[in-house]
Every structure is written in structure tokens, then in C-alpha cells.
Amino acid sequence: MLALTTLSDVDVRDAAESDVVAGLPARLVARPTSPEQVSALMRAAYEDDLVVVPRAAATMLHWAPRPTACDVILDLSAMDRVLEHQAGDLIVSAEAGTPLSRVQEAVRASGQRLAIDEVVPGSTIGGLIATNLSGPRRVAYGTARDLVIGVSTVRADGVMAKSGGKVVKNVAGYDLGKLMVGSHGTLAIVTSAYFRLHPIPEAAVWLRATAPSPRSAQSLVHQAVHSQVVPAAVEIDAHPTGETTISVLLEGTSVGVAARVDRMATALGATTAESPIGDLGLPGTDAQPLLKITSQLSAVTEIAQTAVDLGLHVRGSAGAGVLFAAVPDSVDIVRAVDILRAESTAAGGATVVLRGAPDHLDAWGPVPALDLMRSVKNRFDPQHLLSPGRFVGGL
Numbered sequence: 001m002l003a004l005t006t007l008s009d010v011d012v013r014d015a016a017e018s019d020v021v022a023g024l025p026a027r028l029v030a031r032p033t034s035p036e037q038v039s040a041l042m043r044a045a046y047e048d049d050l051v052v053v054p055r056a057a058a059t060m061l062h063w064a065p066r067p068t069a070c071d072v073i074l075d076l077s078a079m080d081r082v083l084e085h086q087a088g089d090l091i092v093s094a095e096a097g098t099p100l101s102r103v104q105e106a107v108r109a110s111g112q113r114l115a116i117d118e119v120v121p122g123s124t125i126g127g128l129i130a131t132n133l134s135g136p137r138r139v140a141y142g143t144a145r146d147l148v149i150g151v152s153t154v155r156a157d158g159v160m161a162k163s164g165g166k167v168v169k170n171v172a173g174y175d176l177g178k179l180m181v182g183s184h185g186t187l188a189i190v191t192s193a194y195f196r197l198h199p200i201p202e203a204a205v206w207l208r209a210t211a212p213s214p215r216s217a218q219s220l221v222h223q224a225v226h227s228q229v230v231p232a233a234v235e236i237d238a239h240p241t242g243e244t245t246i247s248v249l250l251e252g253t254s255v256g257v258a259a260r261v262d263r264m265a266t267a268l269g270a271t272t273a274e275s276p277i278g279d280l281g282l283p284g285t286d287a288q289p290l291l292k293i294t295s296q297l298s299a300v301t302e303i304a305q306t307a308v309d310l311g312l313h314v315r316g317s318a319g320a321g322v323l324f325a326a327v328p329d330s331v332d333i334v335r336a337v338d339i340l341r342a343e344s345t346a347a348g349g350a351t352v353v354l355r356g357a358p359d360h361l362d363a364w365g366p367v368p369a370l371d372l373m374r375s376v377k378n379r380f381d382p383q384h385l386l387s388p389g390r391f392v393g394g395l
């Protein structure tokens with residue numbers, strides 16, 4: 001009998017038809033309610049040599065390459081509490097399965113927010129750390145990597161560990177919390193995290209301007225990004241048929257924002273808008289493959305032009321150099337990725353297939369420092385039992 005199924009008081013069941021990871025069926029689903037239970041489950045799985053894939057809200061579990069195996073889904077949805085909010089210190093901590101929206105609700109009464117956009121509704125703290133979720137406000141506040149100040153984790157062998165904590169200036173030792181950001185469940189299970197918060201600005205106004213194409217929007221983007229009025233977001237949305245939209249967000253005090261809106265509107269020939277085009281969402285439909293294309297800011301509009309010429313719908317942050325592109329059925333995804341990867345790499349970035357990569361296409365592409373990443377993975381998870389195959393270089 002598997003050690004995992006003999007644990008008392010821990011919810012372990014046979015997987016149902018819907019318990020799949022990127023189409024791969026799991027054997028068992030374990031649903032811990034505390035870090036101690038996560039530790040006991042991981043220790044037992046380690047003893048049995050079982051492959052574990054963490055799951056939070058499962059909104060994007062089918063993204064990223066399929067793992068090479070999946071014996072156990074570690075379902076963190078029962079660990080969903082906001083643990084601590086110290087308004088005076090602008091910090092909050094929450095368990096990994098807590099929806100981002102619940103964290104926002106808990107801190108809103110104090111006039112505060114976690115400055116991460118909810119690009120995919122339902123995202124949780126564990127999921128957004130594991131995937132490094134980011135949206136338009138990344139320009140002003142960074143990503144989870146910049147806002148997380150401490151994480152509690154459980155290693156593949158069940159050992160519990162803490163890095164950082166509730167003090168923003170906590171800097172003894174390596175910052176292992178940052179290593180968890182974007183690791184896609186391949187290094188350790190995140191059980192809870194501390195984040196720094198920001199005050200909710202008194203006023204927030206979106207401005208919108210249009211141009212016939214991404215290339216012809218270059219000067220709009222340049223003016224917005226380099227403007228003295230310091231935008232919190234500069235978004236671009238471009239479609240193969242139709243015009244290109246630039247949305248700019250200005251945040252701050254009511255009086256200050258009003259003056260900055262005037263200056264920006266005049267410079268761009270822009271008008272105020274309810275929200276950015278697409279309401280922060282990703283382009284395309286959930287069934288379409290999705291690319292993430294990064295580059296230096298100066299190359300964003302040229303790359304968007306290439307993507308649109310290839311027939312892709314592009315949307316993303318011209319202010320942070322992070323574009324998302326949806327690939328319709330009619331487009332050869334391998335050719336599109338080849339072209340965009342060459343162009344973005346030359347511009348200091350990369351092209352990654354976030355969702356829907358065919359098996360013969362390398363979703364991550366060439367990655368510098370792969371040897372170093374392999375040795376990090378081998379130290380954290382020597383038997384490669386955590387989400388194997390999902391990360392760069394097949395790690």
C-alpha cells in the first residue's frame with residue numbers, strides 16, 4: 001500500500017475524470033489543510049517515489065508544457081486564509097490557495113492593495129507566485145517577484161522551510177522567495193507568502209489613443225513611456241484587421257492626476273476611457289495558443305507589427321516590454337514562433353509559448369544559464385518528483 005494513502009486525518013482520494021494536468025490524468029488527489037499536512041504528504045510521496053503537481057484554482061493548470069508524469073495532484077484549495085494584515089507596516093500574508101481577490105478584499109478597508117492585476121480571474125497566491133503573473137500595472141509596481149517579501153515552502157522530501165518574512169528589509173541569506181516566483185511548481189510547494197502592499201491611489205484615469213498600425217503607434221508609445229507624468233501602465237492592443245490602441249493609466253492624488261491627464265491627453269491626442277481596451281484580459285480565446293513576447297521597450301511596436309503581419313492578435317504592456325499574442329488556427333505556430341523568437345531575442349528578450357504548444361515545438365526556447373538552473377533544480381528536488389518537464393530545458 002502507498003504510504004500516502006495510509007496518512008490519517010489527511011484527505012487523499014482517487015482522481016476523478018476532471019483531475020488532469022494539461023490532459024494528463026492523475027492517480028490521486030490530496031487536499032491538505034495545513035503546512036504540516038503538506039509536509040506529511042510530501043514525505044509520504046517521496047517515500048513512494050510519486051510525482052506531485054501542485055494545483056491551486058486550476059485556472060491555468062493546463063498552461064506550460066505537460067509534465068512527464070502526474071501521480072498526485074496536491075490540491076491547495078483548502079488552504080485559503082488571509083493570515084495576517086499589518087496595515088501600519090503595509091504587509092499582508094496569506095495561504096497559497098487564497099484567491100487574490102480575497103486578499104484585495106481584506107486589505108481594501110485600510111485603503112491598501114496588493115499591486116498585482118488579476119489578469120486571469122480566480123488566480124490564487126500560490127498560482128501567481130508559481131507563474132509570475134503580471135498585468136498593466138507592472139510598469140509602476142513590478143511583478144510578484146518585486147512584491148513578495150517572504151515565502152513558506154515544503155520541499156519535495158517534506159522538509160518545511162521559510163525564506164524572508166514580514167519585514168520589508170529582511171535581507172539575511174539568499175532570497176529564496178524570489179526563486180519560487182515563476183518556478184511553475186518545479187522547486188517546492190509554496191504554502192504561504194508575505195507581500196508588501198501599496199496605498200490605493202485617490203484617483204486613477206485611463207486615456208486612450210489610436211493609430212493605424214503598431215509601427216505608426218511608435219511615437220505615441222515613446223511619448224507615453226518617457227513622459228514626465230510617469231504613467232502606471234502603457235498598454236497596446238493590435239489586431240491584424242483594425243487599428244492599434246494605446247491605453248495609458250495615470251494614478252495619484254485627484255489634483256495631481258487631473259493635471260497629468262491634461263498634459264498626457266494633449267501630448268498623445270488621447271481621450272479618457274472607462275478602462276483599457278480588453279479590460280486587462282489576455283488576447284484571443286482560451287482555446288488558442290498564447291505567446292509571451294518580451295523585449296527592450298524600443299522594440300515593442302516593431303515586434304507587435306511583426307506579430308500582426310503574421311496574423312496574430314497582440315495585447316500587452318508597451319511600458320514593460322511584455323506582449324501576449326494569440327495564435328489563430330489559420331497561422332503556422334512553428335513559423336510564427338521562429339520569426340518572433342529571433343526578433344525578440346535580438347531585442348534582449350524572448351518568446352515563450354505559454355499555452356497550447358504542439359509537442360514538437362520547444363515552448364521555452366533557448367535559455368541562458370540552463371546548467372545553473374539544472375543544478376538549482378537538482379538541489380531542491382534531486383529525484384525530479386515535482387512537476388517534472390514543465391520548466392525550461394525539460395526540468
Ligand SMILES: Cc1cc2nc3c(=O)[nH]c(=O)nc-3n(C[C@H](O)[C@H](O)[C@H](O)COP(=O)(O)OP(=O)(O)OC[C@H]3O[C@@H](n4cnc5c(N)ncnc54)[C@H](O)[C@@H]3O)c2cc1C
Binds near residue numbers: 056058059061128185
Ligand atoms: C507558463 C505560464 C506563464 C504565465 N505567465 C503569465 C503572465 O506573464 N501574465 C499573466 O497575466 N498571467 C500569466 N499566467 C497566468 C496566471 O499566472 C495564472 O492565471 C495564475 O497564476 C494561476 O493561478 P491558479 O491559482 O489558478 O493556479 P493553477 O492554475 O492551479 O496553477 C498554476 C501553476 O502554479 C503551480 N502552483 C499552484 N500552486 C502552487 C503552490 N502552492 N506551490 C507551487 N506551485 C504551485 C501549478 O502546479 C501550476 O504549474 C501564466 C501562466 C503560466 C502557466
